[in-house]
Amino acid sequence: MKGSDRPRHPSLDLILEKLSGSIGNPRMELECSNVFELLVATVLSAQSTDRTVNTVTPALFRTFPDARALSGASVAEVESLIRPTGFFRRKAEQIIRLAITLQERFSGMVPRNMEDLVTLPGVGRKTASVVLAHGFGIPAIPVDTHVIRVSRRLSLTVSEDPEQIEADLKRQMPESSWISGSSRLLLHGRYVCLAKKPLCHSCVLAKICPSFSPHV
Numbered sequence: 001m002k003g004s005d006r007p008r009h010p011s012l013d014l015i016l017e018k019l020s021g022s023i024g025n026p027r028m029e030l031e032c033s034n035v036f037e038l039l040v041a042t043v044l045s046a047q048s049t050d051r052t053v054n055t056v057t058p059a060l061f062r063t064f065p066d067a068r069a070l071s072g073a074s075v076a077e078v079e080s081l082i083r084p085t086g087f088f089r090r091k092a093e094q095i096i097r098l099a100i101t102l103q104e105r106f107s108g109m110v111p112r113n114m115e116d117l118v119t120l121p122g123v124g125r126k127t128a129s130v131v132l133a134h135g136f137g138i139p140a141i142p143v144d145t146h147v148i149r150v151s152r153r154l155s156l157t158v159s160e161d162p163e164q165i166e167a168d169l170k171r172q173m174p175e176s177s178w179i180s181g182s183s184r185l186l187l188h189g190r191y192v193c194l195a196k197k198p199l200c201h202s203c204v205l206a207k208i209c210p211s212f213s214p215h216v
């Protein structure tokens, strides 16, 4: 397809249909066995990678399996367990405060609504959406750096504001597709539509992407 034939605004339906061929079953890459673990692992994943977080969480959750245990942890012990994830001092304090808040306000349980989740220490809208979508199966769209980049390159939004991008994406797909659709956009950004050198020549969206570049 010549540049002039390329759609300026491909539909999200078409994008997701094509991505479903390359990313059949979009799965969370954070390894967790319950919602508490997912919440803590997602907080730890800030400025880190899921792969790195997966290397520290088995020992962390063996030692502190729930909010009660983590709320009584010493900062030094938690720091030593999560050190590879970066910013470990701040994160150690954050997840202990998070566990204390879960204990004090939610009987040690993770709340299952956005309003309460975003009141927890270290939890913003993206983390809350991850927990809703992947912990509880409640339709939500976590907007991270990959989803922002891919959405802008595909003209699904013109905004740089994560909350506005979330609203723009929600408007363009049925609620039943929010979890799988946003996961596919995220994984596409992580492995194909890379920040510095997107792999346009091997991209399944090459023919419909307004940002296709023949030079990368």
Ligand code: SF4
Pocket (backbone or CB within 6 Å): 153, 154, 192, 193, 194, 198, 199, 200, 201, 203, 204, 205, 206, 209, 210, 211, 212, 213
């Ligand atoms: S064609 Fe290139 S810019 Fe467009 S989605 Fe694919 S990798 Fe990203």
